[in-house]
Amino acid sequence: MAQPPAHKFVNEIGPGEVVNGVYVVREPILRSTTRGDLYIAMFLCDRTGQLNGRMWQASEVVYKSLPKPGFVHVQGRSELYQNNLQIVVNNIAAIDPSKVNVEDYLARTTKDCGQMLKEVKETVGTIRHPQLAALCKAFLEDKALMQNFCSAPGGMKMHHDCIGGLLEHTHNMLNVAQAVLPLYPQVQADLVLAGIFLHDMGKTEELAYDMAFSYTDSGQLIGHISKSLLMIHRKADALRAQGVQINPDILDSIGHIILAHHGAYEFGSPKLPATAEAFMVYYIDDLDAKMNQVTAAIEGELSESNWTAWQNTLQTRLYRKRLE
Amino acid sequence: MAQPPAHKFVNEIGPGEVVNGVYVVREPILRSTTRGDLYIAMFLCDRTGQLNGRMWQASEVVYKSLPKPGFVHVQGRSELYQNNLQIVVNNIAAIDPSKVNVEDYLARTTKDCGQMLKEVKETVGTIRHPQLAALCKAFLEDKALMQNFCSAPGGMKMHHDCIGGLLEHTHNMLNVAQAVLPLYPQVQADLVLAGIFLHDMGKTEELAYDMAFSYTDSGQLIGHISKSLLMIHRKADALRAQGVQINPDILDSIGHIILAHHGAYEFGSPKLPATAEAFMVYYIDDLDAKMNQVTAAIEGELSESNWTAWQNTLQTRLYRKRLE
Amino acid sequence: MAQPPAHKFVNEIGPGEVVNGVYVVREPILRSTTRGDLYIAMFLCDRTGQLNGRMWQASEVVYKSLPKPGFVHVQGRSELYQNNLQIVVNNIAAIDPSKVNVEDYLARTTKDCGQMLKEVKETVGTIRHPQLAALCKAFLEDKALMQNFCSAPGGMKMHHDCIGGLLEHTHNMLNVAQAVLPLYPQVQADLVLAGIFLHDMGKTEELAYDMAFSYTDSGQLIGHISKSLLMIHRKADALRAQGVQINPDILDSIGHIILAHHGAYEFGSPKLPATAEAFMVYYIDDLDAKMNQVTAAIEGELSESNWTAWQNTLQTRLYRKRLE
Amino acid sequence: MAQPPAHKFVNEIGPGEVVNGVYVVREPILRSTTRGDLYIAMFLCDRTGQLNGRMWQASEVVYKSLPKPGFVHVQGRSELYQNNLQIVVNNIAAIDPSKVNVEDYLARTTKDCGQMLKEVKETVGTIRHPQLAALCKAFLEDKALMQNFCSAPGGMKMHHDCIGGLLEHTHNMLNVAQAVLPLYPQVQADLVLAGIFLHDMGKTEELAYDMAFSYTDSGQLIGHISKSLLMIHRKADALRAQGVQINPDILDSIGHIILAHHGAYEFGSPKLPATAEAFMVYYIDDLDAKMNQVTAAIEGELSESNWTAWQNTLQTRLYRKRLE
Amino acid sequence: MAQPPAHKFVNEIGPGEVVNGVYVVREPILRSTTRGDLYIAMFLCDRTGQLNGRMWQASEVVYKSLPKPGFVHVQGRSELYQNNLQIVVNNIAAIDPSKVNVEDYLARTTKDCGQMLKEVKETVGTIRHPQLAALCKAFLEDKALMQNFCSAPGGMKMHHDCIGGLLEHTHNMLNVAQAVLPLYPQVQADLVLAGIFLHDMGKTEELAYDMAFSYTDSGQLIGHISKSLLMIHRKADALRAQGVQINPDILDSIGHIILAHHGAYEFGSPKLPATAEAFMVYYIDDLDAKMNQVTAAIEGELSESNWTAWQNTLQTRLYRKRLE
């Protein structure tokens, strides 16, 4: 097969077109028809969405050659079924990831990650409580972790679902906190800032985001809330081994913020907010997530209607018309 | 009866004490025992709480002389029933409100109302959209209304339940909005600021707060949300009569913010937030209300426990211990 | 293009048929494929339903010529995708509404609207309370409003979703009230009758029903409950300007009925019923709506089964077999 | 002990009074203090309510002599604890029920039971469907059952909680149905009338109402809904033994109405309404129950307030002021 | 038409294949296109699932010849619409059930029904309480009923949805009870064993399972819970006619277990568990149903993923990987 041409995005493919490009293949399954013919069902994805793919004259050799998941060069054509397109695959072959432009396959924040991380460090650097500062510093100095922290998405679907989304969300929450904290002097700012910095750290382990966003097995079994809690204890253990003590009640206060930051049992928090700081982190998290979700839906709406499509998680359509 | 002595607050009365002071009497009822004796059941209140009162040897003359509600000079003694005290009343007589220190009977914000109103005017003055600015100006220039706006409580029980509480809550929400809006440039700041200024304006009509906080009949039948909506339409009608047009879609956008600001049907919003601005006002309202409720509960706890009493609306006790 | 033939209804179109007729086009969108070809996605509707339409070889000129929404003459053919049909459009052109039979596009009540309005007037005419009678009379004498009142549907989907449905629903509720009120003498009949007459008046503004049923922007932002409340206040203001006083407590009593008539927060009532009259209006509204919904589903079922299809809002299938 | 004087009702007893009269004793318990002194805790009731009773110097002989429950002559005095009174009992002795005026102890409908039963028979007599008519007739001719039907309360607390309440409720529902059915001609009137007549028949077995209202063991384990279903099957079996066939689908249609008449799973209906007739019986039942509950609460309110006390099952206070 | 070939299962049919075999036809509907052409829509099923069928050139004669439901010989071809296949039918004809292998059309438990019934009898035979033993014996000796008991499915979709499923579920629950009862000596074993044996007996009447699983009309109107209750009363009546008395409180205790065994109102239980025995039967029923549902989903998953597809009733995907 020849080199793939410039990438045609999934959401640009119309019905009845020739398809010849690189996509991420996910969850390929080899099936056989009653006549004994083998075919492969699969998803073909890039950062703009995914389509069903079907390779009708398949073989076990082809199936075994496929990465699960991974980049593949696909040749075939598109067929329209209802509103969804399907790709009938004629040829499919694994391709070296080094030859693809990963950003075509994973959405990426439009903001500058280096700059955002720098500002996160500055904000976290204002924490004066020695143990909280030490704990946060241990995270900031963990280079492998910070690399993941800068790459992980903020979520699977709801908000900040892009490479760098976790950083963007955390960065923006810290900015909101810095703006709002002076208005609530009874609230312990150090706890709020550390709580925000660490509250979603477990998403680096809950989500996989090398070729397409998905949950890891571990992430689906344990969840990012519990993973974040485990991470601060692991870091505190490591600090203790270096002679830096993090008191249990410090870990409990920051752990409580992490456990309670979804604000309600039904959203997976095993504890309801019980400190002023936990309430503040919960509200800032929810505010930033919803503002991102709402503005993304308004900006991403393709029709010219004054209203977006129905937003199931918000139980409403959104009104897009601005004041004149 | 002699002049009342310095006020002894309801929450300072111990069991078995002599009571001799001015209180607000509420909901007095004349009842008769089977022997034909008349007695009066009533509530006796000041800003720190209320107690049951019982006058056992009562007459219809005394009952008719009582304000319903109003200030009365009470002589009697306290009896303890379980955790609640009850006051057995020997003498009771209406007293001229001009002779009492109203602030003993209604809690008042500790902040400077004149200064807060001045800052509210400045913030609202930054609104550039001409029609929104005109609408808000019409409220700010309504002196009788603004007097109520500066006196009304923010709520009956949950948060900002003091004279000036509505102003304090609105003022703080405007400050939060000004701090946060630059971080969300897609959100129309003028709508958010006008929405916050007007969102609870109906509380001036929903609540009575001359001698003790209560709902007006009208407030209980209609609610402050619908009352606020009616008020902006009434003001727009008045402006129109003066030749200032407020377009229907402006009224709908601000009206939607008002209707949706409780965020959920179960909290009495007949519409769910469907604009970025309605979401932001809802979140800022909830944040400020909860921070006030949480910090008030933490600061108001009398025991030395690390935890407050159970907070029913939050479904948790609150942890009060601060970082060391 | 030639004149359109007799109308072929949307629910009569089979797969693989030639389509040549007038439909209402809604929400057309111009999109481009990756090859630069333009196509238009749209809905094509009449009173029996709507189908997806696709015009593959489209141009911006065609797109701009389309009403949004409006009547169009469509030529093309039908294709079946799963259970839904789609219309592939070859030609599409706006058509003068005066040339179409509007009733093909909007379902209409089978009852006599003139007769129903006459009976509504008679029933409302029995109200003896002078202020309630004056308020209702102001509505009945508003000719433009009454025209809308006779045309508006009772709802979008659930019940009485036809031209004249609002009138039919109100008319029937008044009949039920007249039958039932003598059995509950404690209930104030005047309030119940006025409350029923006015409870859904805001639907004339909430819904658009000129070519197809839809929500207006204003209706979706504010809702018919709040709109009905605004309308009675507007009418009371107008009466006051004419020297006819409607007391605030009258407006609150009727306003409360309007706000509470959905009976529960989750159905969009910002107030729960708190008067005997509000309870009665809520029950009569719910009874009439559900009886209409149930009998329509039973009569409209196409299969020969003893059971209708699953009714999602009722969480059951309905049993159609009658006693023998 | 001397003969008891004229009855002093529970809700007329004030604090510190002498008590000397007949009451119903319920759930007496013999307990011993650490000093070995025995005392009896009990409830003392009549139709107006119940009070805690305590007999401090009690003996096992006295305890064993008490009916459980039953009528007792009580001598003692009342003490006030908070808002509730308690009766300190000096003497207590069982008394022959024939000597008491039962109506002092059980509230009784104010309507004429004979007249109501006559009208119920007339209405049920209009049923033309032979099998439904035969089934209803079998109930009407069961004299022992009809006697219970005329005595049983409509419920424990919520509505029609008086002797004759079941009859009053059934009678009123039949009147509502007769008034409303002509407006819904698709609905099978015979099924609705038979369904109403039989829907709560199981309450005759669910509730005990000889001296005070309570649940029977069987009623609490099985419930009146399932008991009503069992009763129609039992009657159909008896008819079959007499050669009168009631078809299974008739029993299923009427049985479904019985099972579904609470309208929702959460209120104990094991089936949701799935026929037009089941919906109508459910709505008429709910309407009549709520109108009874609301008007009883409004009329029973003792204070002069415009509002009743909080009604927990309605989640509101009720507004009592009538139009002027 | 020739004899049908060996059966090709619904879940083995690929797109674009020739279809020539026997299937169960369900809910056929005759419809007409606007050109007057008649077509038949139907479902075609076997034990592995169902597909939409369409016969485009149909006639009323063909339609009338179809069993509703019943076995038919179908000739046509498959077309893929999205993930679902549809069968375009060229010829269809009823076929004598005696000529088909019923087990191809209804899934059947893999366990030995004779052996299971034998063990059920042995376990039930350990009941020592004479009346409970007599009641169970009356069921075991009802041969027609026991035949149904051995054939009925355990449910429509959720668990044990196969011929023999009710027996398998009851058998396994009895085994669990025998294993667990010794650990809870306060629980009355006889009641638990009889309750388990009888709790779902009404499913023999609620479900139809001769050609495909469906609800009977009676089953859908009344439900298996109420039907089970009716059955024990009917059997007790029959025993009484034979001189064997089953006391009412025995019937109430066993009836309560039946009514409460879904454990919550929302799952159709009209009574919540109120005895230790009712709690135990509820838990064992739920445990056995969920373990069957979970293991069936894990074993039935076709993909190679570590996770099954989303399980809607469990609100999760299931993890399939076993320990290594």
Next chain:
Amino acid sequence: MAQPPAHKFVNEIGPGEVVNGVYVVREPILRSTTRGDLYIAMFLCDRTGQLNGRMWQASEVVYKSLPKPGFVHVQGRSELYQNNLQIVVNNIAAIDPSKVNVEDYLARTTKDCGQMLKEVKETVGTIRHPQLAALCKAFLEDKALMQNFCSAPGGMKMHHDCIGGLLEHTHNMLNVAQAVLPLYPQVQADLVLAGIFLHDMGKTEELAYDMAFSYTDSGQLIGHISKSLLMIHRKADALRAQGVQINPDILDSIGHIILAHHGAYEFGSPKLPATAEAFMVYYIDDLDAKMNQVTAAIEGELSESNWTAWQNTLQTRLYRKRLE
């Protein structure tokens, strides 16, 4: 003060008695009346319950001398307020814990803890999977932890609320699992047994149980579910330091069981069961907890009624009568 006499239990104290004994004092608060008199409010507890205590003539010296909480010798008398007693304290003094019989103050399981722990060890010893066995062994060999495991209660109020309750609950669950596992051969027995053994281990840290049951600060902030998860990771870290590897997926499988064992978000599980083993542990936990709660309520009922008092968490009264 003289030595205290034999203990008089809280639930044996009648009204108007002399009190002279040792109790646990909890949450004492020093308050002052308006006359400047100091008094102390406190709870006085033993294993049978707690009472309010009031010392009216108190001093700061006395207040400071009190343990918070701890054992005190109390002299005073009891007063009855409604159904609750209150103790008026004349003298109060801390007492050396070594002089009290701790079992008077904390309820203790009636089973043999040594024997139960031995059987737990045997059952856990049947685990064959090497890593699971190693993980469990690390817990069993942690003597300090096992001492707590044998002392901790199973809960605060709902079930197994006694010293040794956690062990009794775990022991019984293991027995149920061993009885039931052979009936579900697809379920991985090793995971279930290890999951049961470890699922509530965090209760040793969540609850304090030296003088009276209460939550620790850390327990209330973090909860036993998250604490159990942290404990297995801590033990795995320690094993790794000794060269024994526990694979991450083992920790995830056992961690998932711990996180999901409450079965629903609303009961504090941050993850829903997603493995067959997690479902089984959840059901066995719920079964054992409810059987304990139900039988304890039935056996603990003091009245002679066939029914217990209302059980709020079960939303029913419980029927106590056994088969005759």
